[in-house]
């Protein structure tokens with residue numbers, strides 16, 4: 001796949017075939033993703049793989065509950081717009097994808113967000129190149145229950161940064177239109 005095709009085919013996929021992703025393929029994608037640039041080559045990222053639709057459904061329900069509790073506590077929450085969707089029992093925040101990879105890292109690391117976001121971009125491109133679809137699902141990162149985080153294997157002091165779903169896409173949608181880039185100034 002050439003670069004242009006890769007850029008076109010890497011879309012947020014929200015509709016998946018009922019087909020598992022072999023763990024070896026997930027590992028290959030992870031091995032490609034760690035080639036991402038990262039501060040000081042410290043490679044502070046780690047991965048948690050959830051390769052089970054049933055476990056993902058449990059996590060989805062937990063996420064929905066946490067976000068809804070937040071909305072109830074703060075009716076001005078920006079998440080309020082999602083309330084009707086979150087109250088719909090048929091809505092799974094992970095869109096029934098067969099696999100989920102949490103990119104995680106030490107919460108106090110100064111470069112946690114950029115390092116993990118760059119890695120996530122590489123991960124999504126590496127998956128696309130293999131005919132897989134992905135979507136970064138921020139709504140899948142609202143897990144606060146220490147017991148669940150322990151069960152996920154999240155080390156003490158670590159944070160879930162990027163929940164990325166993975167699977168074989170039913171279709172690849174066209175790219176949602178982009179605004180013209182705002183180049184604020186050219187100094188020359």
Ligand SMILES: Cc1cc2nc3c(=O)[nH]c(=O)nc-3n(C[C@H](O)[C@H](O)[C@H](O)COP(=O)(O)O)c2cc1C
Nearest residue numbers: 010011012013014135136137138139140174175176
């Ligand atoms: C940080 C981040 C968080 C996102 N969270 C969600 C989410 O919770 N649910 C969702 O369906 N898509 C989510 N997305 C996907 C975006 O909606 C999607 O990338 C955007 O609409 C552009 O579409 P494209 O990726 O096909 O170009 C997220 C993307 C990013 C980068």
